[in-house]
Amino acid sequence: MGKIIKYILLDIIKNKIVIAYTIFLLAITLSVFSLEDNSQKGMLTLLNLVLFIVPLVSIIFSTIYIYNSSEYIELLISQPIQRKSIWLSIFVGLSSALTLAFLLGVGLPLLLFEQSAVSFMMTAMGVFISIIFVVLAMLASVTTRDKAKGIGITILLWIYFSLLFDGLILFLLFQFADYPLEKPMVGVSMLNPLDLGRILILLKMDISALMGYTGAIFKDFFGTKTGMALSVTVMFLWVLLPLLYSLRKFKHKDL
Numbered sequence: 001m002g003k004i005i006k007y008i009l010l011d012i013i014k015n016k017i018v019i020a021y022t023i024f025l026l027a028i029t030l031s032v033f034s035l036e037d038n039s040q041k042g043m044l045t046l047l048n049l050v051l052f053i054v055p056l057v058s059i060i061f062s063t064i065y066i067y068n069s070s071e072y073i074e075l076l077i078s079q080p081i082q083r084k085s086i087w088l089s090i091f092v093g094l095s096s097a098l099t100l101a102f103l104l105g106v107g108l109p110l111l112l113f114e115q116s117a118v119s120f121m122m123t124a125m126g127v128f129i130s131i132i133f134v135v136l137a138m139l140a141s142v143t144t145r146d147k148a149k150g151i152g153i154t155i156l157l158w159i160y161f162s163l164l165f166d167g168l169i170l171f172l173l174f175q176f177a178d179y180p181l182e183k184p185m186v187g188v189s190m191l192n193p194l195d196l197g198r199i200l201i202l203l204k205m206d207i208s209a210l211m212g213y214t215g216a217i218f219k220d221f222f223g224t225k226t227g228m229a230l231s232v233t234v235m236f237l238w239v240l241l242p243l244l245y246s247l248r249k250f251k252h253k254d255l
Contacts, residue, residue: 001085008093025105033113055133062137063154067147087250095131121204125197128235139246165192
């Protein structure tokens with residue numbers, strides 16, 4: 001398993017797309033801190049980067065990589081190697097490479113220019129988001145053998161989590177404006193890792209007052225040790241559950 005992880009990791013690190021992705025993140029992060037006098041404005045700009053660009057690249061690159069490696073995966077399956085080891089090796093290789101790219105592009109400059117709780121939270125959420133969308137890409141790619149269909153599924157997943165989910169929540173809030181939905185929104189926010197990450201970062205930036213009464217409720221819940229522990233647990237579940245389901249499908253898939 002270690003040899004497979006090493007091969008996949010080295011193969012991805014040398015990939016031009018990953019190198020360009022790392023340089024792009026680094027250039028954007030450095031330019032944000034160079035152009036913005038107010039560090040908080042710079043952090044908000046980086047927040048949008050983390051919530052839109054990072055999941056998009058993670059899910060699409062991972063999907064394409066798995067489909068392009070189908071012959072290599074079939075070769076490994078023909079060897080006396082458990083399918084579980086193969087699939088977990090792909091997961092570790094992909095998530096490690098994309099996490100490393102994020103840490104070099106965003107995490108390292110953040111910790112150099114802005115050593116604060118916000119920086120650590122944004123770095124942690126960026127790592128979680130990278131890994132979660134790698135797992136979603138693996139689930140989509142193992143669901144169908146059609147490459148075009150698989151890429152289409154991943155794009156739809158990104159659109160749903162990045163754009164549609166918030167639109168649906170706003171629609172429900174408007175439709176049921178007469179009901180106290182603020183507290184249920186705490187639970188609903190956990191159904192989207194991007195929303196959960198956004199809330200945790202905004203609360204660390206101490207601008208929850210701009211979110212009104214809902215922001216006060218979020219702060220009362222997520223600002224506590226229990227709320228933080230539950231949030232981290234939910235993020236881990238977003239990694240674990242899709243990974244286990246994709247692993248189950250991979251074990252029984254007819255290649």
